[in-house]
Amino acid sequence: MFEFKQRGEILEKFLNVLKKCPLFAGLSDDEILTSLKCIGAKVRKNAKNQYILQAGDCTDCISLLASGTALVIQEDLWGNRNVMTNLMPGDYFAEPFAAIPDAVLSVSVVATENCEIVEINMNRLITMCSAACSHHNRLIKNLITAFAQKTLLFNEKITHMSKRKTRDKLLSYLSAEAARQGSLSFDIPFDRQQLADFLCVERAAMSVELSKLQKEGLLKTFHSHFELSPNATN
Amino acid sequence: MFEFKQRGEILEKFLNVLKKCPLFAGLSDDEILTSLKCIGAKVRKNAKNQYILQAGDCTDCISLLASGTALVIQEDLWGNRNVMTNLMPGDYFAEPFAAIPDAVLSVSVVATENCEIVEINMNRLITMCSAACSHHNRLIKNLITAFAQKTLLFNEKITHMSKRKTRDKLLSYLSAEAARQGSLSFDIPFDRQQLADFLCVERAAMSVELSKLQKEGLLKTFHSHFELSPNATN
DNA sequence: ACCTCTTTGTTTGAATTCAAACATACTTGC
DNA sequence: GCAAGTATGTTTGAATTCAAACAAAGAGGT
Numbered sequence: 182m183f184e185f186k187q188r189g190e191i192l193e194k195f196l197n198v199l200k201k202c203p204l205f206a207g208l209s210d211d212e213i214l215t216s217l218k219c220i221g222a223k224v225r226k227n228a229k230n231q232y233i234l235q236a237g238d239c240t241d242c243i244s245l246l247a248s249g250t251a252l253v254i255q256e257d258l259w260g261n262r263n264v265m266t267n268l269m270p271g272d273y274f275a276e277p278f279a280a281i282p283d284a285v286l287s288v289s290v291v292a293t294e295n296c297e298i299v300e301i302n303m304n305r306l307i308t309m310c311s312a313a314c315s316h317h318n319r320l321i322k323n324l325i326t327a328f329a330q331k332t333l334l335f336n337e338k339i340t341h342m343s344k345r346k347t348r349d350k351l352l353s354y355l356s357a358e359a360a361r362q363g364s365l366s367f368d369i370p371f372d373r374q375q376l377a378d379f380l381c382v383e384r385a386a387m388s389v390e391l392s393k394l395q396k397e398g399l400l401k402t403f404h405s406h407f408e409l410s411p412n413a414t415n
Numbered sequence: 416m417f418e419f420k421q422r423g424e425i426l427e428k429f430l431n432v433l434k435k436c437p438l439f440a441g442l443s444d445d446e447i448l449t450s451l452k453c454i455g456a457k458v459r460k461n462a463k464n465q466y467i468l469q470a471g472d473c474t475d476c477i478s479l480l481a482s483g484t485a486l487v488i489q490e491d492l493w494g495n496r497n498v499m500t501n502l503m504p505g506d507y508f509a510e511p512f513a514a515i516p517d518a519v520l521s522v523s524v525v526a527t528e529n530c531e532i533v534e535i536n537m538n539r540l541i542t543m544c545s546a547a548c549s550h551h552n553r554l555i556k557n558l559i560t561a562f563a564q565k566t567l568l569f570n571e572k573i574t575h576m577s578k579r580k581t582r583d584k585l586l587s588y589l590s591a592e593a594a595r596q597g598s599l600s601f602d603i604p605f606d607r608q609q610l611a612d613f614l615c616v617e618r619a620a621m622s623v624e625l626s627k628l629q630k631e632g633l634l635k636t637f638h639s640h641f642e643l644s645p646n647a648t649n
Numbered sequence: 650a651c652c653t654c655t656t657t658g659t660t661t662g663a664a665t666t667c668a669a670a671c672a673t674a675c676t677t678g679c
Numbered sequence: 680g681c682a683a684g685t686a687t688g689t690t691t692g693a694a695t696t697c698a699a700a701c702a703a704a705g706a707g708g709t
Contacts, residue, residue: 255573255574255577261577261579263573263574263577265570265573276563276566277562277563277564277566277567277570278563278567279563280559280560280562280563281560281563281564281567284563284567287567287570287571287574288570307555307556307559321541321555321559322541324559325514325541325555325558325559325562326514326515328511328514328559328562328563328566329510329511329512329513329514329515329518329562330511330515331566332510332511332562332565332566332569333511333512333515333518333521335566335569335570335573336499336511336521336522336569337521338573339489339497339499339569339572339573339576340489340497340521342573342576342577342615343489343495343497343576343615345495345615345665345696345697346664346665346666346697347665347666372686372687373686373687373688374686374687381576381577381579382666382667383666383667383668384687384688385666385667385668385669385688385689385690386665386666386667388687388688388689389688389689389690391688392688392689404686404687579666579667579695580667580694580695580696581695581696606656606657607656607657607658608656608657616696616697617696617697617698618657618658619658619659619660619696619697619698619699620695620696620697622657622658622659623658623659623660625658626658626659638656638657650709651708651709652707652708652709653706653707653708653709654705654706654707654708655704655705655706655707656703656704656705656706657702657703657704657705658701658702658703658704659700659701659702659703660699660700660701660702661698661699661700661701662697662698662699663696663697663698663699664695664696664697664698665694665695665696665697666693666694666695666696667692667693667694667695668691668692668693668694669690669691669692669693670689670690670691671688671689671690671691672687672688672689672690673686673687673688673689674685674686674687674688675684675685675686675687676683676684676685676686677682677683677684677685678681678682678683678684679680679681679682679683
C-alpha cells in the first residue's frame with residue numbers, strides 16, 4: 182500500500198488504464214495524476230482467488246481495477262454463488278457502498294487473476310478541495326454518469342434474469358453482449374460456471390441449452406467465444 | 416404543465432413530499448423552493464393506468480413522484496411483465512437515463528393511481544448555476560447518494576431473483592422488507608400479480624408457496640399485509 | 650340487490666429445471 | 680511424459696415451475 186505522492190513509473194503504468202475509466206473522462210494525463218494526488222488515492226494488490234472485499238465489510242472508497250480481473254459475487258449460506266458482474270481493468274466497484282456512510286457490503290469481490298486496485302476515498306472525491314481545482318467539477322459529473330451507467334448495467338442483468346427459461350436468459354444476455362461489442366462475433370468475460378452463476382441457472386441445464394442452440398444453428402460457441410446467427414436475436 | 420415561477424399553493428402541497436425525498440435532504444423549505452425555481456422544475460399529471468414514461472422514449476429529466484403510486488416495468492413482445500420497482504410519493508425515477516445523454520429508456524413507468532410528477536432537468540441539476548447558490552452543492556451530493564441507494568435497491572432485487580426456488584425468492588424478499596420496515600408485521604406495495612412479476616415467477620406457483628408457508632406457520636398474510644414468524648428469516 | 654370485473658387461491662398435466670452423477674478433453678505442475 | 684486437477688458436455692430421475700383453466704370471494708357501479 183502506497184500513496185500517489187509523486188509522479189513515477191508506477192503511476193505511468195496505471196495511466197493508460199485510468200484514461201479509459203469513465204471517471205476520468207475529459208481529463209488530461211496531468212489532470213488525472215493531479216486529481217489522484219489531490220484526493221489521496223492508494224494502491225493495493227490482491228493475488229488470484231483472494232477476496233478483495235468481503236460481504237460484511239465497510240468501505241468509504243470507490244475502487245478502480247487497474248490490472249487483473251475480478252468478480253463481484255454474492256454467496257449464501259449454502260454455497261450458492263450469484264455473479265453480479267465481472268470486472269476488467271478500468272472498471273470500478275464498491276461505489277454505492279462508499280457513497281452511503283456506514284453501508285455494509287452485501288457483496289464480495291474476488292480476484293480471478295492477480296489484481297492491482299486504486300482506492301479513492303469517496304468523501305474526498307465529492308467534497309470540493311480547498312484549491313477548488315477546475316477538474317474537480319468534471320470529476321463529480323463523471324461520478325454521476327458512472328453511477329448511472331452502473332445502474333443501467335444492473336438493469337440489463339435484471340432483464341436477462343427476468344426471463345423464465347434458461348434458453349431465453351442465454352439469448353437475452355448474448356444479444357445484449359453482441360450489441361455492446363458491436364459484433365455478432367465476440368468473447369464473453371465468463372467461463373461456463375461463471376455464466377451460469379451470472380444468469381442464476383444450473384451449469385448443466387445451460388450446457389444443454391447451448392448445445393441445442395448450436396444444433397439449431399442459432400449460434401456457435403467455443404469456450405468463451407460466441408458467434409450469433411443474425412436471426413438469433415429475434 | 417407549468418413552471419415553478421413563484422411560491423404558491425401548489426408548491427406548498429408538494430413540499431411535504433419533497434422534504435422526504437433524499438434528493439432534498441438537509442435543505443430548508445425555502446431552499447427547496449429556491450432550488451426548484453433555479454433548476455426550472457415542471458409538474459405534470461398522469462391518470463391511473465396511463466404510461467408516465469414508455470420504453471423507447473428519451474428524457475433528460477429526473478422525475479419525482481409527488482402524489483399517487485406507479486410501477487417501473489419492463490414488457491417483452493409476448494406480454495411478459497417484469498416489475499422493476501414500485502414508486503411511492505417522494506420516490507424518483509428515470510434518473511440513470513437522464514444522466515446519460517441520449518440514453519433510450521429500457522423501462523416503462525405506469526401510474527397505478529392518479530399521479531403528479533415533478534420533473535427536474537438533469538443538466539441544470541448537475542451544472543452549477545451562475546449564482547452558485549450554496550445549496551446546489553448539497554443537491555449534487557444528495558444526487559450521488561440517491562444514485563447509490565437506487566443501486567443498492569437493484570442489488571437487493573437481484574438477490575431475491577437469484578434464488579432458484581419460488582419459496583426462497585419469497586422469503587428473501589419478505590425478510591428484506593421486514594428488515595427495511597423494522598417490523599415482522601408490515602404491508603408490501605404490491606398485489607399478488609405485481610409481487611409475482613417483481614420476483615419473476617408465476618402468480619399461481621407463488622400462491623401455492625404462500626399457502627404452504629402459512630400452513631407451516633412461517634407467516635400469515637392477508638392481501639398485502641404480512642406477518643413473519645421469527646424463524647422465517649433463517 | 651344485482652351484475653360485472655377483479656383478485657386470489659386451487660388444480661392439473663406438460664414442460665422445464667434441479668441435483669448428482671459420469672465421460673471426455675484440456676491444463677498445470679512435477 | 681505423467682498424474683492430478685479443471686472445464687465442459689451429457690445423462691438420469693426427482694423436484695419444481697409453467698400454463699391454462701376454474702372456483703370463490705370481494706369491489707364497484709347501476
